[in-house]
Structures are given as C-alpha cells and as structure tokens.
Amino acid sequence: MPRGRLTAADVVRAGAELADEVGYQDLAMGALAQRLGVRTPSLYKHVDGLDDLRRQIATLAVTELGEAVRAAIQGKAGSDALAAFARAFATYVTAHPGRYTATIGAEVSGPGDELYDASARVLESMAAILRGYGVEEGEMVHAIRTLRCLFHGFAALQSSNGFQWSDDAAESFDWMIDFVDRGLRGES
Amino acid sequence: MPRGRLTAADVVRAGAELADEVGYQDLAMGALAQRLGVRTPSLYKHVDGLDDLRRQIATLAVTELGEAVRAAIQGKAGSDALAAFARAFATYVTAHPGRYTATIGAEVSGPGDELYDASARVLESMAAILRGYGVEEGEMVHAIRTLRCLFHGFAALQSSNGFQWSDDAAESFDWMIDFVDRGLRGES
DNA sequence: CGGCTATGGCTAATCGGATTAGCTTTATAG
DNA sequence: CTATAAAGCTAATCCGATTAGCCATAGCCG
Numbered sequence: 284m285p286r287g288r289l290t291a292a293d294v295v296r297a298g299a300e301l302a303d304e305v306g307y308q309d310l311a312m313g314a315l316a317q318r319l320g321v322r323t324p325s326l327y328k329h330v331d332g333l334d335d336l337r338r339q340i341a342t343l344a345v346t347e348l349g350e351a352v353r354a355a356i357q358g359k360a361g362s363d364a365l366a367a368f369a370r371a372f373a374t375y376v377t378a379h380p381g382r383y384t385a386t387i388g389a390e391v392s393g394p395g396d397e398l399y400d401a402s403a404r405v406l407e408s409m410a411a412i413l414r415g416y417g418v419e420e421g422e423m424v425h426a427i428r429t430l431r432c433l434f435h436g437f438a439a440l441q442s443s444n445g446f447q448w449s450d451d452a453a454e455s456f457d458w459m460i461d462f463v464d465r466g467l468r469g470e471s
Numbered sequence: 472m473p474r475g476r477l478t479a480a481d482v483v484r485a486g487a488e489l490a491d492e493v494g495y496q497d498l499a500m501g502a503l504a505q506r507l508g509v510r511t512p513s514l515y516k517h518v519d520g521l522d523d524l525r526r527q528i529a530t531l532a533v534t535e536l537g538e539a540v541r542a543a544i545q546g547k548a549g550s551d552a553l554a555a556f557a558r559a560f561a562t563y564v565t566a567h568p569g570r571y572t573a574t575i576g577a578e579v580s581g582p583g584d585e586l587y588d589a590s591a592r593v594l595e596s597m598a599a600i601l602r603g604y605g606v607e608e609g610e611m612v613h614a615i616r617t618l619r620c621l622f623h624g625f626a627a628l629q630s631s632n633g634f635q636w637s638d639d640a641a642e643s644f645d646w647m648i649d650f651v652d653r654g655l656r657g658e659s
Numbered sequence: 660c661g662g663c664t665a666t667g668g669c670t671a672a673t674c675g676g677a678t679t680a681g682c683t684t685t686a687t688a689g
Numbered sequence: 690c691t692a693t694a695a696a697g698c699t700a701a702t703c704c705g706a707t708t709a710g711c712c713a714t715a716g717c718c719g
Binding site: 384 | 578650
C-alpha cells in the first residue's frame with residue numbers, strides 16, 4: 284500500500300539507541316527525527332507522541348532484558364542460576380542505561396498491556412530461580428518482590444550515579460548476590 | 472534590606488507539597504507560582520529554574536528522610552532497629568511520593584554537595600544498624616549498598632506502581648525485612 | 660498499462676511552559 | 690528621610706511538542 288520507509292519498530296529502536304547515547308533526559312523528538320533523516324512531525328505517523336515513545340522504549344527494554352536473563356539462566360539452577368541472572372541483568376543495564384531508565388518510571392497497568400506482559404516474563408525467570416532454591420509457593424510472591432526491589436534498586440542507583448559505585452562496584456554487587464544466595468539456601 | 476515575602480525555602484517546600492499532590496511529573500513552575508500567589512517569573516528570584524528546584528526538593532526529601540529514620544532507630548539495635556528503619560522509610564515514601572520521586576533520578580556529585588551530605592546521613596543510619604548486627608568494617612560498604620538497593624528499589628517500584636503491590640504490600644515488605652534480618656544474623 | 664487510494668512525509672502554524680529582560684515598588688539600613 | 694537592593698510584575702523570547710492540512714508515491718485493481 285504505502286511507500287515503506289520507516290516503521291514504528293524502527294522509530295522505537297532508534298529512540299532506544301538515542302536514549303542510550305545521550306541519556307534518557309535528552310531523548311527528544313527533534314533529535315530522533317534528525318537521526319532518522321526525517322522531519323519531526325513525521326514521527327507522529329509512527330508513534331503517538333513522546334510519552335508513547337518512552338513507554339514503547341520501556342517495553343522494548345523489559346522485553347530484551349527478559350530474553351537476556353532467560354537465556355542466561357538456561358539449564359542452570361541454584362546459585363549458578365542466580366549469579367547468571369544477576370550478571371545478565373547488570374550487563375544489560377550497563378550496556379543500555381537509557382533504555383533501562385525508561386522503565387524506571389513507566390507505569391504498569393495490567394494484563395494485556397505489553398509492558399506488563401514483558402515484566403511478567405522477567406518475573407517468571409525470577410520465579411524459576413527461586414523454585415530451584417525450594418522456595419515455597421506461599422512465599423514466592425514475597426521472594427520475587429524482594430529480588431525485584433534489589434535489582435531494580437541497583438539499576439536505578441547505578442543509572443543516577445547513586446553510589447560513588449567506584450571500582451568496587453562489581454565487588455559489592457557480588458556480595459549482594461552472595462548475601463541473597465545464602466539467605467535463600469537458609470530458607471528451605 | 473528587601474521586602475520579606477517569599478524565601479527560597481518557602482518555594483522549595485511549596486514545590487515539594489505540590490509534587491506530592493499532583494505527582495512529580497506535573498511539577499511545573501506555573502502551578503507552583505499560582506499556589507504561592509505569585510507570577511511565574513518571580514520564582515526565579517528564589518530558585519535557579521526548574522532543574523534547580525527539582526534538585527532542592529530531592530535534597531529536602533533526603534534530609535527529611537534522614538531525620539525520620541534517625542529518630543526511628545534511636546535507642547534500638549538489631550532486628551528492632553532494622554524494622555524501625557524500614558517502617559520509617561516506607562512511611563515517608565508513602566506520605567511523600569512526589570518528594571521521593573525527585574530523589575530517584577537526582578545526580579549526586581560529591582562531598583560538599585548538600586544532597587550528597589544528606590544521603591550520607593541516611594547511609595550513616597544504615598551503618599549504625601549494620602554495626603549493631605556485628606557486620607565487619609570490611610563488609611560494611613557492601614552491606615550498606617545492598618540495603619540501599621533494596622530500599623531504593625522498593626520506593627521506586629512503589630512510586631511507579633511497579634508491583635500490583637495490592638493488599639499484601641505490607642506483608643511482602645515485612646517478609647523482605649525479615650529476610651534481611653535473618654541474613655544479617657547469619658553473618659556475624 | 661493507467662488511475663485510485665491509503666500512507667508516509669513535508670511545511671507551516673499553534674501551543675504551552677520555561678526562561679530572560681527590564682521596569683516598578685517597597686522595606687529597611689543608615 | 691532617603692538611597693538601595695531585593696522581590697514582584699509585565700512583556701517578550703525561546704524551544705520543543707504537537708496539530709493541521711497539503712503533496713507525493715507505492716501498490717493494487719481494472
């Protein structure tokens with residue numbers, strides 16, 4: 284039907300790259316249009332404004348993150364799985380600060396929402412790890428939320444330079460994971 | 472010297488209230504001026520623009536939070552102190568969502584910066600709790616960062632409706648604290 | 660092959676909020 | 690009582706997002 288230049292997915296992907304490069308704060312329609320070799324208003328044929336773009340970037344990020352962690356924990360269990368998850372998570376957040384920042388403030392509605400579903404997939408990976416530790420179903424919700432706070436908090440602080448998170452960054456992160464591991468092994 | 476109507480502190484405080492009421496996203500110079508019964512440009516005599524206002528709200532929030540948690544853990548140690556800290560933290564974040572949101576993305580520079588110093592005071596309270604658990608100095612940094620991730624993550628998720636954090640909110644939060652408590656008691 | 664139509668792009672215009680410029684008032688120090 | 694500097698105000702500017710409305714063309718159908 285139409286001439287096939289740009290697609291919505293292209294715009295979102297380019298937006299994500301831009302956010303990673305210049306920082307989430309400076310993600311702007313004008314800059315994005317320029318990067319795509321197009322005039323600003325044209326973007327509105329593909330996304331429904333800046334807020335929509337942000338939300339879609341968040342969704343992309345959570346989706347990619349979900350794939351990354353799922354792949355990372357494949358065939359692993361217990362400490363190995365937890366460590367793999369943590370490493371994959373930290374790697375993603377570090378490699379894509381803009382994308383992850385988009386997820387920090389994004390409002391999640393309910394089932395059916397793409398962002399919600401993508402989040403659910405990440406949570407499912409967490410649940411798989413926790414089941415490997417023998418966490419009971421009754422406590423699963425709480426344990427998942429605890430992990431979520433921990434990882435999300437890490438990412439949020441990281442992305443805003445919250446800690447002077449200097450050299451011993453990795454060391455603290457490892458300590459944190461080890462702390463959780465011991466705690467979970469003590470559970471069952 | 473001048474006529475003494477508004478002071479910088481007034482503006483920041485009113486901005487914080489506004490943010491709590493309408494949400495951090497909708498914090499705007501115009502609305503703030505209106506609330507103060509003043510025209511928008513007048514605000515610039517007290518704060519150095521919107522970014523500065525945001526930063527000062529973040530500083531106010533962290534300062535208030537620091538006082539709240541310090542008061543809460545007074546004379547307590549171990550599990551009691553941890554629980555008191557957690558309760559005070561959650562209470563503050565719930566009561567002042569706009570203020571806390573301001574702190575989430577705020578860049579922290581270094582010593583001498585007011586926000587940095589306020590943060591340091593909160594961290595000192597965490598350190599006091601951890602010392603009560605017998606955490607060694609060598610691990611202190613890591614333990615503090617872990618707590619920080621946990622609490623900050625909780626607040627960030629809470630403020631963006633990240634969990635469906637429905638009824639069992641408090642329950643999960645308590646579980647989380649209990650998990651940390653057991654982990655720390657296992658340390659020493 | 661030639662016209663139809665929906666779509667993607669463009670220019671021009673609008674809107675809204677932040678910020679700046681420059682003037683005016685007034686509390687107060689001296 | 691007056692000089693002054695802070696605090697307000699109005700008017701103007703800027704900039705980025707968004708909207709309105711027009712143009713070009715790719716793909717499809719006869």
